Amino acid sequence: GSWAATVSASSESLPGEWLYPAKRAAEKTQATVVNVVGNKNDIVQFHSDLAKIRVKETSELVKDPNKVQIASKIVQELKAEIKIINTKLGEIKTTPNSGSEVVKNINQNAKEIKGVLEGVKDNLLVVNDATTTGDLSKQVSEVKNLVKDMAVQTVEIMVVKHQQGDRGVSKEEVKQAISDQLDSAVADAKQSNQSVVEVNNAVNIVKTEAGVVSSNATGAPSIKDNKAITDKIEVTSKQTQAAVSSAQAFSTEAGKTASEGQTLLSQDNFAQAVGKIKEANDVSARVEQISDNAI
Numbered sequence: 001g002s003w004a005a006t007v008s009a010s011s012e013s014l015p016g017e018w019l020y021p022a023k024r025a026a027e028k029t030q031a032t033v034v035n036v037v038g039n040k041n042d043i044v045q046f047h048s049d050l051a052k053i054r055v056k057e058t059s060e061l062v063k064d065p066n067k068v069q070i071a072s073k074i075v076q077e078l079k080a081e082i083k084i085i086n087t088k089l090g091e092i093k094t095t096p097n098s099g100s101e102v103v104k105n106i107n108q109n110a111k112e113i114k115g116v117l118e119g120v121k122d123n124l125l126v127v128n129d130a131t132t133t134g135d136l137s138k139q140v141s142e143v144k145n146l147v148k149d150m151a152v153q154t155v156e157i158m159v160v161k162h163q164q165g166d167r168g169v170s171k172e173e174v175k176q177a178i179s180d181q182l183d184s185a186v187a188d189a190k191q192s193n194q195s196v197v198e199v200n201n202a203v204n205i206v207k208t209e210a211g212v213v214s215s216n217a218t219g220a221p222s223i224k225d226n227k228a229i230t231d232k233i234e235v236t237s238k239q240t241q242a243a244v245s246s247a248q249a250f251s252t253e254a255g256k257t258a259s260e261g262q263t264l265l266s267q268d269n270f271a272q273a274v275g276k277i278k279e280a281n282d283v284s285a286r287v288e289q290i291s292d293n294a295i
Contacts, residue, residue, distance in 0.1 A: 040088060040091055047088065051078060051109070054074055054081060072136050072139060082147055089150065089154065100157075101168055104168075117140055117147065145285055158174050159271065185258055185280035192290070199294045258276065
Protein backbone atom coordinates (compact mmCIF):
# COMPACT_ATOMS: atom_id res chain seq x y z
CA GLY A 1 0.00 0.00 0.00
CA SER A 2 2.75 2.44 0.86
CA TRP A 3 4.56 1.53 -2.38
CA ALA A 4 1.39 2.21 -4.40
CA ALA A 5 0.99 5.56 -2.65
CA THR A 6 4.60 6.48 -3.37
CA VAL A 7 4.25 5.59 -7.05
CA SER A 8 1.06 7.63 -7.29
CA ALA A 9 2.71 10.62 -5.65
CA SER A 10 5.72 10.33 -7.96
CA SER A 11 3.74 10.55 -11.20
CA GLU A 12 4.40 14.27 -11.66
CA SER A 13 7.98 14.21 -10.36
CA LEU A 14 10.91 15.33 -12.51
CA PRO A 15 14.51 14.09 -12.82
CA GLY A 16 16.50 15.20 -9.80
CA GLU A 17 13.52 15.14 -7.44
CA TRP A 18 13.49 12.55 -4.68
CA LEU A 19 10.34 10.70 -5.86
CA TYR A 20 11.56 10.36 -9.45
CA PRO A 21 13.35 7.00 -8.92
CA ALA A 22 10.03 5.51 -7.72
CA LYS A 23 8.37 6.76 -10.88
CA ARG A 24 10.99 5.12 -13.10
CA ALA A 25 10.91 1.90 -11.08
CA ALA A 26 7.14 1.70 -11.59
CA GLU A 27 7.62 2.19 -15.34
CA LYS A 28 10.15 -0.64 -15.46
CA THR A 29 7.71 -2.92 -13.65
CA GLN A 30 4.95 -2.01 -16.09
CA ALA A 31 7.29 -2.58 -19.03
CA THR A 32 8.11 -6.06 -17.77
CA VAL A 33 4.44 -6.97 -17.43
CA VAL A 34 3.49 -5.58 -20.84
CA ASN A 35 6.36 -7.36 -22.59
CA VAL A 36 5.45 -10.67 -20.93
CA VAL A 37 1.66 -10.74 -21.24
CA GLY A 38 0.86 -7.98 -23.76
CA ASN A 39 0.42 -8.18 -27.51
CA LYS A 40 1.93 -5.85 -30.14
CA ASN A 41 -0.88 -3.35 -29.63
CA ASP A 42 -0.34 -3.24 -25.87
CA ILE A 43 3.41 -2.80 -26.25
CA VAL A 44 3.24 0.03 -28.79
CA GLN A 45 0.56 1.82 -26.73
CA PHE A 46 2.70 1.51 -23.59
CA HIS A 47 5.75 3.04 -25.28
CA SER A 48 3.57 5.76 -26.76
CA ASP A 49 2.39 6.62 -23.25
CA LEU A 50 5.99 6.65 -22.02
CA ALA A 51 6.93 9.01 -24.84
CA LYS A 52 4.23 11.43 -23.69
CA ILE A 53 5.66 11.31 -20.17
CA ARG A 54 9.23 11.93 -21.36
CA VAL A 55 8.23 14.87 -23.56
CA LYS A 56 6.27 16.42 -20.70
CA GLU A 57 9.34 16.12 -18.47
CA THR A 58 11.46 17.74 -21.18
CA SER A 59 9.03 20.61 -21.46
CA GLU A 60 9.29 21.31 -17.73
CA LEU A 61 13.07 20.90 -17.55
CA VAL A 62 13.92 23.39 -20.32
CA LYS A 63 12.18 26.14 -18.36
CA ASP A 64 15.19 26.08 -16.02
CA PRO A 65 18.52 27.07 -17.66
CA ASN A 66 20.34 25.03 -15.00
CA LYS A 67 18.68 21.79 -16.11
CA VAL A 68 19.70 21.78 -19.77
CA GLN A 69 22.01 18.78 -19.34
CA ILE A 70 19.29 16.78 -17.60
CA ALA A 71 16.84 17.76 -20.33
CA SER A 72 19.30 16.52 -22.94
CA LYS A 73 19.39 13.08 -21.31
CA ILE A 74 15.58 12.88 -21.21
CA VAL A 75 15.38 13.89 -24.87
CA GLN A 76 17.67 10.98 -25.72
CA GLU A 77 15.37 8.65 -23.78
CA LEU A 78 12.40 10.12 -25.65
CA LYS A 79 14.21 9.48 -28.91
CA ALA A 80 14.70 5.83 -27.91
CA GLU A 81 10.98 5.48 -27.13
CA ILE A 82 10.00 6.93 -30.52
CA LYS A 83 12.35 4.52 -32.28
CA ILE A 84 10.75 1.59 -30.45
CA ILE A 85 7.28 2.84 -31.44
CA ASN A 86 8.30 3.16 -35.08
CA THR A 87 9.66 -0.40 -35.05
CA LYS A 88 6.52 -1.79 -33.42
CA LEU A 89 4.29 0.09 -35.85
CA GLY A 90 6.16 -1.61 -38.68
CA GLU A 91 5.32 -4.96 -37.11
CA ILE A 92 1.66 -4.04 -36.67
CA LYS A 93 1.42 -2.98 -40.29
CA THR A 94 2.29 -6.51 -41.42
CA THR A 95 0.22 -8.30 -38.76
CA PRO A 96 -3.28 -9.34 -39.86
CA ASN A 97 -6.18 -8.45 -37.57
CA SER A 98 -4.09 -6.13 -35.40
CA GLY A 99 -6.16 -3.47 -33.66
CA SER A 100 -6.86 -0.27 -35.56
CA GLU A 101 -7.98 1.68 -32.49
CA VAL A 102 -4.50 1.76 -30.96
CA VAL A 103 -3.09 3.11 -34.24
CA LYS A 104 -5.56 6.00 -34.15
CA ASN A 105 -4.58 6.67 -30.53
CA ILE A 106 -0.90 6.79 -31.43
CA ASN A 107 -1.66 9.12 -34.34
CA GLN A 108 -3.23 11.50 -31.84
CA ASN A 109 -0.30 11.05 -29.43
CA ALA A 110 2.10 11.93 -32.24
CA LYS A 111 0.29 15.25 -32.77
CA GLU A 112 0.47 16.02 -29.06
CA ILE A 113 4.16 15.10 -28.74
CA LYS A 114 5.08 17.17 -31.81
CA GLY A 115 3.22 20.14 -30.36
CA VAL A 116 5.07 19.90 -27.05
CA LEU A 117 8.42 19.62 -28.83
CA GLU A 118 7.67 22.81 -30.73
CA GLY A 119 7.06 24.51 -27.38
CA VAL A 120 10.35 23.08 -26.09
CA LYS A 121 12.27 24.67 -28.96
CA ASP A 122 10.58 28.00 -28.27
CA ASN A 123 11.58 27.81 -24.60
CA LEU A 124 15.16 27.01 -25.52
CA LEU A 125 15.29 30.23 -27.55
CA VAL A 126 13.55 32.46 -25.02
CA VAL A 127 14.83 31.20 -21.68
CA ASN A 128 18.27 29.84 -22.44
CA ASP A 129 21.52 30.95 -24.05
CA ALA A 130 21.67 29.58 -27.60
CA THR A 131 25.41 28.94 -27.26
CA THR A 132 24.74 26.35 -24.54
CA THR A 133 21.49 24.89 -25.90
CA GLY A 134 22.32 24.56 -29.59
CA ASP A 135 22.98 20.82 -29.33
CA LEU A 136 19.78 20.26 -27.36
CA SER A 137 17.77 22.21 -29.92
CA LYS A 138 19.26 20.04 -32.65
CA GLN A 139 18.34 16.89 -30.69
CA VAL A 140 14.78 18.14 -30.31
CA SER A 141 14.55 18.72 -34.07
CA GLU A 142 15.78 15.17 -34.70
CA VAL A 143 13.16 13.72 -32.37
CA LYS A 144 10.48 15.90 -33.93
CA ASN A 145 11.31 14.43 -37.34
CA LEU A 146 11.08 10.91 -35.88
CA VAL A 147 7.66 11.81 -34.48
CA LYS A 148 6.59 12.94 -37.94
CA ASP A 149 7.70 9.54 -39.25
CA MET A 150 5.64 7.93 -36.50
CA ALA A 151 2.57 9.90 -37.55
CA VAL A 152 3.07 8.92 -41.19
CA GLN A 153 3.34 5.26 -40.23
CA THR A 154 0.05 5.42 -38.36
CA VAL A 155 -1.64 6.85 -41.45
CA GLU A 156 -0.10 4.16 -43.64
CA ILE A 157 -1.48 1.52 -41.30
CA MET A 158 -4.90 3.17 -41.28
CA VAL A 159 -4.89 3.07 -45.09
CA VAL A 160 -3.94 -0.63 -45.10
CA LYS A 161 -6.55 -1.53 -42.48
CA HIS A 162 -9.27 0.36 -44.34
CA GLN A 163 -8.39 -1.32 -47.62
CA GLN A 164 -8.49 -4.69 -45.87
CA GLY A 165 -12.06 -3.98 -44.82
CA ASP A 166 -11.35 -3.13 -41.17
CA ARG A 167 -14.51 -1.42 -39.95
CA GLY A 168 -12.54 0.27 -37.20
CA VAL A 169 -11.07 2.69 -39.74
CA SER A 170 -13.53 4.57 -41.92
CA LYS A 171 -12.76 6.19 -45.24
CA GLU A 172 -13.50 9.59 -43.70
CA GLU A 173 -10.99 8.98 -40.88
CA VAL A 174 -8.29 8.01 -43.38
CA LYS A 175 -8.89 11.09 -45.52
CA GLN A 176 -8.93 13.38 -42.49
CA ALA A 177 -5.68 11.93 -41.13
CA ILE A 178 -3.90 12.39 -44.47
CA SER A 179 -5.29 15.90 -44.95
CA ASP A 180 -4.25 16.91 -41.43
CA GLN A 181 -0.67 15.82 -41.99
CA LEU A 182 -0.42 17.58 -45.34
CA ASP A 183 -1.70 20.77 -43.69
CA SER A 184 0.72 20.30 -40.79
CA ALA A 185 3.73 20.07 -43.12
CA VAL A 186 2.75 23.33 -44.80
CA ALA A 187 2.14 25.06 -41.46
CA ASP A 188 5.53 23.92 -40.15
CA ALA A 189 7.31 25.22 -43.25
CA LYS A 190 5.52 28.58 -43.04
CA GLN A 191 6.34 28.96 -39.34
CA SER A 192 10.02 28.21 -39.90
CA ASN A 193 10.09 30.59 -42.86
CA GLN A 194 8.54 33.33 -40.72
CA SER A 195 11.19 32.75 -38.06
CA VAL A 196 13.92 33.32 -40.65
CA VAL A 197 12.22 36.54 -41.79
CA GLU A 198 12.06 37.78 -38.19
CA VAL A 199 15.76 37.00 -37.64
CA ASN A 200 16.62 38.94 -40.79
CA ASN A 201 14.49 41.87 -39.65
CA ALA A 202 16.28 41.89 -36.30
CA VAL A 203 19.68 41.89 -38.00
CA ASN A 204 18.59 44.80 -40.21
CA ILE A 205 17.59 46.79 -37.12
CA VAL A 206 20.97 46.09 -35.53
CA LYS A 207 22.66 47.13 -38.77
CA THR A 208 20.81 50.45 -38.81
CA GLU A 209 21.43 51.16 -35.12
CA ALA A 210 25.10 50.25 -35.39
CA GLY A 211 25.49 52.81 -38.15
CA VAL A 212 23.99 55.48 -35.92
CA VAL A 213 26.16 54.52 -32.94
CA SER A 214 29.31 54.49 -35.04
CA SER A 215 28.81 57.99 -36.43
CA ASN A 216 27.00 59.91 -33.69
CA ALA A 217 27.44 58.42 -30.23
CA THR A 218 29.67 60.26 -27.80
CA GLY A 219 32.44 58.03 -26.50
CA ALA A 220 31.93 55.55 -29.30
CA PRO A 221 34.52 52.78 -29.81
CA SER A 222 37.57 53.49 -31.94
CA ILE A 223 37.22 53.45 -35.73
CA LYS A 224 39.04 50.14 -35.88
CA ASP A 225 36.65 48.54 -33.38
CA ASN A 226 33.66 50.05 -35.10
CA LYS A 227 34.78 48.63 -38.42
CA ALA A 228 35.20 45.16 -36.94
CA ILE A 229 31.68 45.31 -35.55
CA THR A 230 30.06 46.71 -38.68
CA ASP A 231 31.90 44.20 -40.89
CA LYS A 232 30.59 41.38 -38.75
CA ILE A 233 27.06 42.76 -38.94
CA GLU A 234 27.34 43.07 -42.72
CA VAL A 235 28.41 39.44 -43.07
CA THR A 236 25.58 38.32 -40.80
CA SER A 237 23.11 40.41 -42.76
CA LYS A 238 24.13 38.74 -46.03
CA GLN A 239 23.77 35.31 -44.38
CA THR A 240 20.28 35.98 -43.08
CA GLN A 241 19.17 37.47 -46.41
CA ALA A 242 20.34 34.30 -48.15
CA ALA A 243 18.51 32.23 -45.51
CA VAL A 244 15.29 34.15 -46.21
CA SER A 245 15.57 33.37 -49.91
CA SER A 246 16.22 29.66 -49.34
CA ALA A 247 13.53 29.29 -46.69
CA GLN A 248 10.94 30.98 -48.91
CA ALA A 249 11.78 28.68 -51.82
CA PHE A 250 11.47 25.54 -49.71
CA SER A 251 8.31 26.78 -48.04
CA THR A 252 6.74 27.32 -51.45
CA GLU A 253 7.84 23.83 -52.48
CA ALA A 254 6.21 22.34 -49.37
CA GLY A 255 2.96 24.10 -50.20
CA LYS A 256 3.03 22.85 -53.78
CA THR A 257 3.75 19.28 -52.68
CA ALA A 258 0.95 19.35 -50.12
CA SER A 259 -1.45 20.72 -52.73
CA GLU A 260 -0.57 17.80 -55.00
CA GLY A 261 -1.26 15.48 -52.08
CA GLN A 262 -4.68 17.02 -51.48
CA THR A 263 -5.52 16.50 -55.16
CA LEU A 264 -4.55 12.84 -54.92
CA LEU A 265 -6.61 12.55 -51.75
CA SER A 266 -9.68 13.95 -53.50
CA GLN A 267 -9.25 11.13 -56.03
CA ASP A 268 -9.07 8.56 -53.19
CA ASN A 269 -5.48 7.79 -54.17
CA PHE A 270 -4.43 7.25 -50.56
CA ALA A 271 -1.05 5.59 -51.13
CA GLN A 272 0.34 8.37 -53.31
CA ALA A 273 -1.17 11.03 -51.05
CA VAL A 274 0.76 9.54 -48.13
CA GLY A 275 3.87 9.72 -50.30
CA LYS A 276 3.28 13.45 -50.67
CA ILE A 277 3.15 13.75 -46.86
CA LYS A 278 6.64 12.29 -46.70
CA GLU A 279 7.91 14.65 -49.41
CA ALA A 280 6.34 17.69 -47.75
CA ASN A 281 7.76 16.69 -44.36
CA ASP A 282 11.25 16.39 -45.85
CA VAL A 283 11.02 19.86 -47.35
CA SER A 284 9.56 21.26 -44.12
CA ALA A 285 12.48 19.80 -42.16
CA ARG A 286 14.91 21.62 -44.48
CA VAL A 287 13.18 24.93 -43.81
CA GLU A 288 13.37 24.27 -40.07
CA GLN A 289 17.09 23.56 -40.35
CA ILE A 290 17.60 26.86 -42.16
CA SER A 291 15.62 28.58 -39.41
CA ASP A 292 17.67 26.96 -36.65
CA ASN A 293 20.93 27.95 -38.33
CA ALA A 294 19.76 31.52 -38.86
CA ILE A 295 18.69 31.87 -35.24
